[in-house]
Amino acid sequence: MSYVYIANSKERTVSAYQRVVILGAGYAGVMAANRLAGSKSLVGQVQVTVVNPHAEFIDRIRLHEVAAGSRKSAAVPMASLLNPAAAVVVGTATRIDPHARLVQFADGREPLAYDLLVYAVGSATAGAGSEGYGVQSAQEAARLRIRLEQLDARAVVTVVGGGLTGIETASEIAERHPRLRVRLVSKGGIGADLSTSGQRELQRKLRALGVELVENTEVENSGEGQLTTSSGARLESDCTVWTAGFSTPDLARASGLPVDPDGRLLVDETLSVPEFPEIFGAGDAVRAPDSVAAHLRMACAVAMPMGAHAANNIIARLEQHAPQAFSNGFMARCISLGRTAGLIQFVHADDRPRPLAIGGRPGAFLKEQVCRLALRWMRDELRHSGSYSWPKGPRAEQPALAEAL
Known part of the structure; x- marks a missing residue:
């Protein structure tokens, strides 16, 4: 004491x-x-x-927007989110x-x-190679933003990693920079853990944005202007963005x-x-x-x-x-697909997909509201400690019942 x-x-x-x-x-x-x-x-x-x-809060779920140039900054004044009774040491x-x-x-x-x-x-993302870029920090996002603006028309931007961060990053860049060729490379299937309707909507929108999908392909290393896959194939890449793995x-x-x-x-x-x-x-x-x-x-x-x-x-x-x-359980996966489309995949508490998915502009609207809620929940907790609540995790279920759901 x-x-x-x-x-x-x-x-x-x-x-x-x-x-x-x-x-x-x-x-x-x-x-x-x-x-x-x-x-x-x-x-x-x-x-x-x-x-x-850092002295400021970084709203990390917005960093792909900053990197693409859709948003100026993901920094939020710490004083607007943190209880004033808490001291801050930078x-x-x-x-x-x-x-x-x-x-x-x-x-x-x-x-x-x-x-x-x-x-x-x-x-943070476990990047590979000195030529790579990322979207896991404000510094990484700013560096990538500058690089994208410098690229010539038809330059190839390769996003490595088919998870939610990779999907959102590829979509945002393709929409913001239509002059560039955007490729999304995934170790597995892109959107494979979504429902059938969710997968269909996701891949439809990615292709509509002009994103080239390279699935079931693992990138082993990168060099200047190219990537090498586990099969030995080489992919040209003027700018490589790493969203796979973590550290x-x-x-x-x-x-x-x-x-x-x-x-x-x-x-x-x-x-x-x-x-x-x-x-x-x-x-x-x-x-x-x-x-x-x-x-x-x-x-x-x-x-x-x-x-x-x-x-x-x-x-x-x-x-x-x-x-x-x-x-802790889940209710949905919320994915932005640029500024005009999104995908809301409803899930069970254990994150298994339900059949229902909402795409297009309604999906974009709901995704934006969820992003705003993250800051709102912290501000509500600032004003009223104990106000924030969340869905509980999955209960032990009989196998037959689990399959029926």
Whole structure:
């Protein structure tokens, strides 16, 4: 337990508080900070500090728009999203000392002490080759935007990765830069995990935009002006955009914390680290057990619930209540296909597609509303801690019933 002096013009009192440090100010980190800093039951008991490399919040689901030139910036003033009771430290953490409960920084500044910690440092695309571009950070998106504007007519832009990020990036570039040839290369089938109607609508729109689809093809390496596939084939590419794979900061591994082979922090069902129960994890850089997370994918629709749940369990810990297991399910996959079309694929809680999918302009409208909701939910949590809720995860079902659904 730590103590802080709170002074005013009339008196000086002593208040006990717990120091909660949140590493990362993305969707998970901001949601956790707002729930903790605004908790009425913890008034005067916690000091929340958010550590982030940047002073602004980056709305990552908008970065493909920035890269294509459809949007000027994905940066949002942190003050508009984060509870003012939470302090912000702009810096990069390089090591966590879980025994001394200290966070150390890249610039050598004084370590930051904590009583409880939320690890929410996010992820990035695992790019390949020095010639490649990405859309996972503001810097990457800005660099790609400049490159696209410099390309000559009929230059080939290859987007590697047929997941949702790759699909959205290829669509946005093709619509914004019709003078360019856009190719989307996927290790598997593009949209293979959608319903039949969803696949049909997706591929129809991609082809209408002029996107060349190269499926069931893995890119092994890249060189100047070309890519080499696993079959040995060579594809010309004047600009290669990598959206396949992911990487996480090496912070957890460098700190001696338990990680999976990809470097993600290993947590239990309550999102805490068993060896160090005062450390909680949320977002892309965390691996929870399959019992609660086997169906989950990297998305803000997962990061925000994880951040809120980690905060809930910190509150439970401080109030001496039992922590609860994490539960999170899905309702839909929302895909932008340029500014005038989108695809809403309705899904079961475990992310299996339902038959219904909405495309075209209605899909674009619904996708835009969902993107706006992400910021709105964080702002609502700022004003009313505990207001954000999310769909629960799949329940254990009988095989026959699961197949019927």
